[in-house]
Amino acid sequence: MRYVAPVRGTVDPQVFDRPPLVAWQDHARLLHGSDWPTIEALNALWPAGSPTCFVAQDLELLADGLHYEQRIAERGAIATREGNWHDLLNALIWLRHPALKQALNHRQMIEIARMGPKLRSRAQYAMTHFDEGGVIVLVRDAALMALWDEHDWHGLFWRHRDAWIDGSIQVELFGHALLEHALSPDKLLVGKAVVFQSTGTADIEQVSAYCAEQIAAGQLLHDPLELRPLPLSGIPGWHPANVDEAFHRTTICYQARRAGRHYPSAHAL
Template sequence: MRYVAPAREAVDPSVFALAPLNGWLDYADWLHGVEWPLIDELNARWPINARERFVAQTRELLDDGLHYEERIAQRGLIATREANWHDLFNAMIWLRYPQLKRALNRQQVADVASFGRRERSRAQYAQTHFDEAGVIVTLKDPSLLELWDRHDWHALFWQRRAAWMDGSILMHVFGHALLEHALMPSKLLVGKALVVMADSQAHGEESVSCCANAIVDGRWLRDPLELRPLPLSGIPGWHVANVDETFHRAAACYQPLREGRSYPAPLRLSR
C-alpha cells in the first residue's frame, strides 16, 4: 500500500524530538510552522555560489521535455511540489548533502543518456533506492559488520546496544522518504545502507565524501543488491518499543537473511 504522509496540521509536534527528525532542527521553522515554507524560503538557504535552485513543479516547467534529473543537470532546476512533505524533505537533503545529491544526479543522467527516459538500469534502481531510503553508516568495529551481514539483529541491536551510542557507529540519514515516514512514529523504518569502515578517529562527514566520490567514479550503486538493509527502528531512541528485548526477537522490520544473499565489501576510509 502506498504511503500517504499525514496532513501538516495532523502531525504530532513531538515527532520532531525523536530520531531521525530530531537531527534536522536547523530546519525547525519549516517543520514546526503552521504554514508551508515558500520556494523562495528554500532557495534562501543555498550558499551564494550554488548552481541549483528549487522551482515550483508546474505544468509549464514539465513541458520543457526534460527528465527530472536532466533538468537538474542542464538547468540547475529542482522541480519541487509546494505544500508537500516528500519534496520538502528532499530540499532539506539537497541543502545538507549537495555533494551526494550531485553525485547521484550525475550517474542518473548518464544512464538516462544510455537507456533512454523510459527504461531504467539496475544502477538507476540502486541510486533511487538510496535517494529515497539511504543511510551512510560508518563502522569502527569489524565485528559489528559480521553481525549485520548475518542479519543477527538481536545481537546487533540488543547485545551490542551500546555501540549505537558510544561512537562505534556513526550514521547519516540521506533518504528523504525515511524522513517522511518518520512523521508517523509507529512506523517501523528500514534504511538502505552504504557502509564505510574507518578507524576510531574518523568523522561521519569523511564517510559522506567517500561515498559521494565512489558514486561519481562508478564504483558504487551499480546494483540494488549492494545496499544493506538496516532496520533503523532497532536503534536506541528510534522506536519506543525497542527498550524491551522482546522487540529485538520479533519485530517485523527484522527480516532473516535470504539463502544465498551476500553483501559487497564496505568502502574503506583511507587517510
C-alpha cells in the same frame, strides 16, 4: 500499500524530538505549524553561488518535456511540488548534502544517455533506492559486520546496544522518503545502507564526503543488491519501544536473511 504522510499541522510533535527528524531542528520553522514554506523561502537557504535552485513543479515547468534529472543537470532547476512533504524533505536533503545529490545526478545523466529517458538500468534502480531510503554507515568494529551479515538483529541492536552510543557504528541518514515515513510515530524505519569500515579517525561527515566522491566516480551503486537493509528503528532513541529486549526479538522490521543472499564487504577507508 503506498504511504500517505499525515496532513501538515497534524503531525505528532513527538516525532520531531527523536531521530531522524530531531537532526533537522535547525529547520524547525519549515517543518512545524500549518503553513508550508514557499519556494522562495527554500531558495533563501542556499549558500551564495549555489549552482542549483528549487523551482515550482507545475504544468508550465513540465511542458519543457525534460526528465527530472536533465532539468537539474542542464538548468540547475530542482522541480519541487509545493505543499508536499516528500518534496520539502528532499529539498532539505539537497541543502544538507548537495555533493551527494550532485553525484547522483551526474551518474543518472550518464545512465540516461546510455539507456534513454524511459528505460532504467540496475544502476539507476540502485541510485533511486539510495536517494529515497539511503543511509551511510561507518563501522569501526568488524564484529558488528558479522552480526549484520547474518541478520542477527538481537545481537546488533541489543547485545551490542552500546556500540550505537559510543561511536563504534555511526549512521548518516540520506534518504528523504525515510524522513517522510518518520512523520508517522508508529512507522518502523528500514534504510538501505552503504557501509564503510575504518579503524582510523574518519568521522561520519568525512565518510559522507568520500561516499559522494565514490558515487560520482562510478565506484558505488551499480546494483540494488549492493545496499544492505538496516532496521533504523532498532537504534537507541529511534523508536520508544526498542528500550525493551522483546522489541529486538519480535518486531516485524527485523527480517531474516534470505537464503543465498550475500552482501558486499564494507568499503575500507
